[in-house]
Amino acid sequence: MTGPLPRILAVLLKEFTQLRRDRITYAMILLMPVMQLLIFGYAINMDPRHLPAAVLSHDTSTLADSVVAALERTGYVDVRYLPRSDEELDQLIRRGQVMLGITIPPDFTRRVLKGERAQILAEADASDPQAAAGALAAVSVLPTEALRNERLGLGPPRSTAPAFEVVVHRRYNPESRSPIHIVPGLLGIILSMTLVMMTAMAVTRERERGTMETLLSTPATPAEIMVGKLTPYVVVGLVQTVVVLGMARWLFSVPMARTPAGWLALACGIVLFIVGNLSLGYLISTVARSQLQAMQMSMFYMLPSIFLSGFAFPFLGLPPWARVLGEIIPVTHFLRIVRGALLKEQVLADMGDDLLALGLFVLAVAGAALARSRTTLD
Amino acid sequence: MNERAIDVRGLNKSFGDRHVVRDVSIAVDTGRITGFLGPNGSGKTTTLRLLCGLLTPDSGEGTVLGLDFRARGDAIKRQTGYMTQKFSLYEDMTLEENLAFVARVHxxxxxxxxxxxxxxxxxxxxxxxxxxxxxxxxxxxRLALAAATLHSPRLLLLDEPTAGVDPKARREFWDEIHTLAADGLTVLVSTHYMDEAERCHDIGYILYGRLIARGTADALIRDSGLVTFLGEGPGIDRAAHLLAQADGVLSASAFGAAVHVSGLTREALEAALVPWRKEPYRWSEVTPSLEDVFIQLMGRERDERYTS
Known part of the structure; x- marks a missing residue:
């Protein structure tokens, strides 16, 4: 044969052979689209429904119950809690256990019957404006829908005016400014992306260059090597945090924690999150055989971190299986912590679950990384 | 104080179903330089790594620097210097920073x-x-050697330290190793170079994971029982491959314009040379070189493997 074809064929076959040997790249080529399709096709829901809600009813009449029933009929919210006091309701919203809190005042029934201006209060957690929009869509239909049956029983309406009005409070981000929602979340994404990748590559690089062999022939133990290698990156992570928070404050007017207790809670979350990411990077480096593989695995990890954590899309809009996955990912917990501390004045007591989750992640991943790294080359 | 820096027996190591080191027993006296020779993939590097604790043996026992080498790996590491085949200091750090790192980590x-x-x-x-x-x-x-000896180890393991280094640098490198050994350092060095092998006090020859010959260069040559003839003359080097196939010839290889022909018995070798004992060729009996011995060892082992 003459012409360029045989040479093209030679290069082509060589490329396929190498691709076949590089299992991880191969896996990524197949897994990335599968994962993206699953996430975008099934998990992401731009119009979240069944958002958790709480109703604080100071009015014991059946009319108030009808309002609750109508609220649930919209499909947008599920009433999960019936708090007994304003403080209880406030805590549910602040801790992010509910997206929507409805308060029905004691004179609600009386005012409706008298045709006076009756009001209910709807407080939405607008720290995630997209999710809050869904919840507020549900309450907007209440005045016309809620008491339709009851009013039929009362005879023909005296006016076409709605029986009551809903007062809406968008808490934590009253103007629904997206930087307030996005920028604190970005801190989590930036830290993950850089720290996981940097540590994964830092260790793999030593193996690639052969310096690991020298390092292992020294008296340094695996734990000593791991702590020594990760500590500088904790500093890197803290510097990044300061830069991002500074820009958030001065460029985007994102609120900051307002009390020392809030800063303490934020600091705990940040340190745990940084250590968790570094441990994960270290674990990747014990698996990856080259820097390229380390990078691919880090990118692969970023996909769910962005889409299943509540960063890009409302966490509560995810189907249950995606939420389970999301709960495993540290970014999910970190987002709640950082938004909680900056926007919702949360303190340590409010973020116990998320701090615990991050702590468990650190222990499990650092333990696995240490178990996989040995003093030998076996 | 133990006279033997290394005294291990029955060392075995497999990677999957590849049995890389087979029943290697090796004893090295303190202050000696021992050369490890053998073809690529014969288990030299693995043996060195087993001795310095970079790999865990499947079986084997004994002492290194007087310490149980399986139980006291950490203590042995502290007193051992190891220089890898590939340059493995940090290329993105200065000489000073590299040495300071090694000093600190020790x-x-x-x-x-x-x-x-x-x-x-x-x-x-x-x-x-x-x-x-x-x-x-x-x-x-030289920098890697300095780094490997910075903590004044008692045992130095060098894995093909001079691969790709020019002859002058190699000579200086070996002068340094002899200086270190004169101060009592025990050195185990793997190499492919015959001239380096001859600069070692002792030699160990490893093939297919087995240590098949051990001793000084002179003893190895003497014990080989080889008879070697040197043939010279125009075009004799081109006859090497014909000679190699003759009965009674174990190996025949060209060295420049000359050829080394070795056999185990003088009679058979002489018989094989008859067709070549004519002008313009000249023949003389010579002492076998280490290389002749190793080529013979390789061939013998291969035959044993195929017949057993």
Whole structure:
């Protein structure tokens, strides 16, 4: 044969052979689209429904119950809690256990019957404006829908005016400014992306260059090597945090924690999150055989971190299986912590679950990384 | 004080179904330089790594530096210097930073003095702020040797230290190793070079994971029982492959314009040479070289493997 074809064929076959040997790249080529399709096709829901809600009813009449029933009929919210006091309701919203809190005042029934201006209060957690929009869509239909049956029983309406009005409070981000929602979340994404990748590559690089062999022939133990290698990156992570928070404050007017207790809670979350990411990077480096593989695995990890954590899309809009996955990912917990501390004045007591989750992640991943790294080359 | 720096028996190591080191027993006296020879993939590197604790043996027992080598790996590591086949200092750090790192990781006292002394001794003090990656091959090896001996180890393991280094640098490297050994350091060095093998006190020959010959160069040559003839004359080198296939000839290989022909019995070898004993060729009996011995060892082992 003459012409360029045989040479093209030679290069082509060589490329396929190498691709076949590089299992991880191969896996990524197949897994990335599968994962993206699953996430975008099934998990992401731009119009979240069944958002958790709480109703604080100071009015014991059946009319108030009808309002609750109508609220649930919209499909947008599920009433999960019936708090007994304003403080209880406030805590549910602040801790992010509910997206929507409805308060029905004691004179609600009386005012409706008298045709006076009756009001209910709807407080939405607008720290995630997209999710809050869904919840507020549900309450907007209440005045016309809620008491339709009851009013039929009362005879023909005296006016076409709605029986009551809903007062809406968008808490934590009253103007629904997206930087307030996005920028604190970005801190989590930036830290993950850089720290996981940097540590994964830092260790793999030593193996690639052969310096690991020298390092292992020294008296340094695996734990000593791991702590020594990760500590500088904790500093890197803290510097990044300061830069991002500074820009958030001065460029985007994102609120900051307002009390020392809030800063303490934020600091705990940040340190745990940084250590968790570094441990994960270290674990990747014990698996990856080259820097390229380390990078691919880090990118692969970023996909769910962005889409299943509540960063890009409302966490509560995810189907249950995606939420389970999301709960495993540290970014999910970190987002709640950082938004909680900056926007919702949360303190340590409010973020116990998320701090615990991050702590468990650190222990499990650092333990696995240490178990996989040995003093030998076996 | 144990006279033997290394005394291990029945060393075995497999990677999956590849049995890389088979029943290797090796004893090395303190202060000796022992050369490890053998073809690529014969298990030299693995044996060195087993001895310095970088790999865990499947079986084997004995002592290194008087310590149980399986139980006291950490203590042995502290007193062992290991130089890898590939240059494995940090190329993106300066000479000084590399040595300072090694000094620190070994917890040495008077770090600065040690590092500066070493740099002076190597003649690299003026270049101490250069990146290690910028050094030439020969200097890299000398720096790596300095790093491997910075903590004054009692045992030094060198894995093909002079691969790709020019002859002058190799000579200086070996002079340094002899200086170190004269001070009582025990050295185990793997190499492919026959001239280096001849500079060792002792030689161990490894093939297919087995240590098949052990002793001084002279003893190995004497014990081989080889008879070697040197043939010279125009075109004799081209006859090497014909001679190699003749009965009674174990090996025949060209050395420049001459050919070394070895056999186990004089009669059979003489018979094989008959067709070539004519003008313009000249023949003379010579002492077998180490290379003749190793080629014979390789061939013998292969035959045994195929017949057993």
């Amino acid at each position: 917890g040495l006292e008077q770090r600065r003095e040690r590092v500066e002394d070493t740099l002076h001794r190597l003649g690299l003090f003026d270049r101490r702020r250069q990146l290690a990656g910028a050094l030439s091959g020969g200097w890299k090896q």
